[in-house]
Amino acid sequence: MTQDDKSGLLYPLLGLVRHRIGTDGDGVTTLVAGAGCPLQCRWCINKNLLKKAPAEMVTADALFDMVKIDDLYFRATGGGVTFGGGEPLLHAGFLSRFRSICSPEWKIRVETSLAVPSGSVETAASAADEFIVDCKDPDPVRYHSYTGDDAALMLDNLCLLRDLIGPERIIVRIPRIPDYNTVADREANAGLLREMGFSRLELFDYVTDRN
Numbered sequence: 001m002t003q004d005d006k007s008g009l010l011y012p013l014l015g016l017v018r019h020r021i022g023t024d025g026d027g028v029t030t031l032v033a034g035a036g037c038p039l040q041c042r043w044c045i046n047k048n049l050l051k052k053a054p055a056e057m058v059t060a061d062a063l064f065d066m067v068k069i070d071d072l073y074f075r076a077t078g079g080g081v082t083f084g085g086g087e088p089l090l091h092a093g094f095l096s097r098f099r100s101i102c103s104p105e106w107k108i109r110v111e112t113s114l115a116v117p118s119g120s121v122e123t124a125a126s127a128a129d130e131f132i133v134d135c136k137d138p139d140p141v142r143y144h145s146y147t148g149d150d151a152a153l154m155l156d157n158l159c160l161l162r163d164l165i166g167p168e169r170i171i172v173r174i175p176r177i178p179d180y181n182t183v184a185d186r187e188a189n190a191g192l193l194r195e196m197g198f199s200r201l202e203l204f205d206y207v208t209d210r211n
């Protein structure tokens with residue numbers, strides 16, 4: 001465990017993926033894969049990853065040292081660092097600390113399910129430039145069936161985030177989930193999100209052994 005920063009904030013790091021292009025917003029990005037999530041999604045790959053490679057707890061300073069090698073790429077392309085699942089908003093204070101020590105030219109992006117307390121959303125809203133929200137399926141029955149949790153929390157937080165930073169800084173990913181919803185359900189979900197003011201929608205298929 002790295003202890004070189006005094007904040008006491010640690011991040012459960014599973015690994016880094018450098019030089020990503022076109023997968024999470026503009027520019028060259030480094031994905032910071034983290035562990036831990038409040039949901040229990042049927043098709044989650046994170047749980048299997050954890051079995052193979054336990055998370056390393058790192059400070060914001062230590063993480064900065066790991067990713068700064070790509071500073072020039074980030075600044076030249078409008079890219080930066082993307083925090084991915086697990087659930088980064090479980091560590092909203094860490095995100096704020098990391099934002100405070102990295103270049104303001106780096107874009108900080110967060111992939112999230114928004115299944116977290118609203119206070120975490122408020123903290124992260126001022127730390128990240130863009131959010132990539134995997135909304136699963138907003139239908140309460142299908143959401144609960146797939147995640148084991150309550151869609152109302154996700155939807156309330158999505159509205160909160162929209163009101164805090166504006167829909168133009170939020171990409172909403174809307175999946176077709178094998179065994180849980182259909183292409184028609186996904187279209188209906190996209191319509192709901194458009195009614196809520198979101199235009200940056202990504203419709204896609206989860207890839208599973210049931211496709």
Ligand code: SF4
Nearest residue numbers: 037039041044085086
């Ligand atoms: S939100 Fe992502 S990390 Fe969490 S259980 Fe679902 S698939 Fe896994």
